[in-house]
Amino acid sequence: MPENTRLNGNIDQIDLEFVEREATPRLLMKLSIQLHLAGLSLSNTVSILEIFGVERARSTVHNWVHKADLQPESGRCPDHVAVDETVIQLDDEQYWLYAAVDPETNELLHTKLEPTTTKVLAYSFLTELSEKHDVSDAVFLVDGSHSLQDACQRHGFDFRYEKHGNRNAVERVFREIKRRTLCFSNCFSNAETETADNWLRSFSFAWNQLI
Template sequence: MPKNAVLNDSLDEIELGFVEREATPRLLMKLSIQLHLAGLSLSNTVSILELFGVNRVKSTVHNWVDKADLQPEDGHSPDHVAVDETVIQLNDERYWLYAAVDPETNELLHTKLEPTRTNVLAHAFFTELREKHDVDDAVFLVDGATPLKDACTRHGLDFRYEKHGNRNSVERVFREVKRRTTAFSNCFSHASAETADEWLKSFAFAWNQLI
């Protein structure tokens, strides 16, 4: 599919039902949201708007992204699911990012940011994943993390230990998440846990549109 067609499809997926009074043309709002989620900084996104004669501050674009409430599409039926967890620094606190990826398509299926790493939270993550997607017959690819293996067992899911191979798909996602955080490292700055979790869902939506 041509790149401009992919971009058009991505813009069509962005709903602006939250907009009541906004002077910015909707197409430019959608374009701004997509550009920022694709990797453009808020400052550079604002500069793009200025090329179209529209002057907006960075917080306005941030609010558009937040209110659009973008999330990965439900209803996938992958043969394999790569699942992993990684530490995300949120201001001065450590949080755990759980993520599930279809290694065949590299699409993000589900993300969740949690304040700690426990068997209970891993179990809850798998519960949400199963509610969103048809994964009961999939083979789950996990590393040596006990909570992930325990969650698979409790849910009656088939899993196998895989350190590299198809699990690299979820590692690529984690690398991009960490590159895209405020400090271009493993840290969100000046953001609440709820804001960071919503940003991660929006990132997952954009990631799936652009891969």
């Protein structure tokens, strides 16, 4: 599928029902959200708006992204699910990011940001994943994470240890998320955990549209 077709489809799926009074044309708001989630910094995104004669602050674009409340589509039925947890830096704080990826499509199925990692949080993450997608017959690919292995076992999921192979899908996603959060630290300066979690779901939405 041509890249411009995927971009157009992504823009069409952005819902601006949250808008009450906004002088910016809706098409430019959608374009700004799309460009930022696709990899453009907030500074460069507002520079694009200026080309169209619209001046907006970086915080305004950030708020558009947050309020749009984008997230990956539910209802998937993957054969395999690669799950992992990793530490990411947001502003001056460290958080644990849980992620589930369909290794056959590289699509993000679910993400969750937590202040730490425990067996209870890992179990909760898989519970949320199973509520969004039909993963009852999926094979879960887990590395050395004892908390995720324990969570899979408690859920009764079929899982196996795999360090490479199909697990490379989730590693690629983690590398991109870390690159984005390091490069675009202005997204997360003094941000609440909920705000950062929302941004990561929005990132997941855009990632799935563009891969």
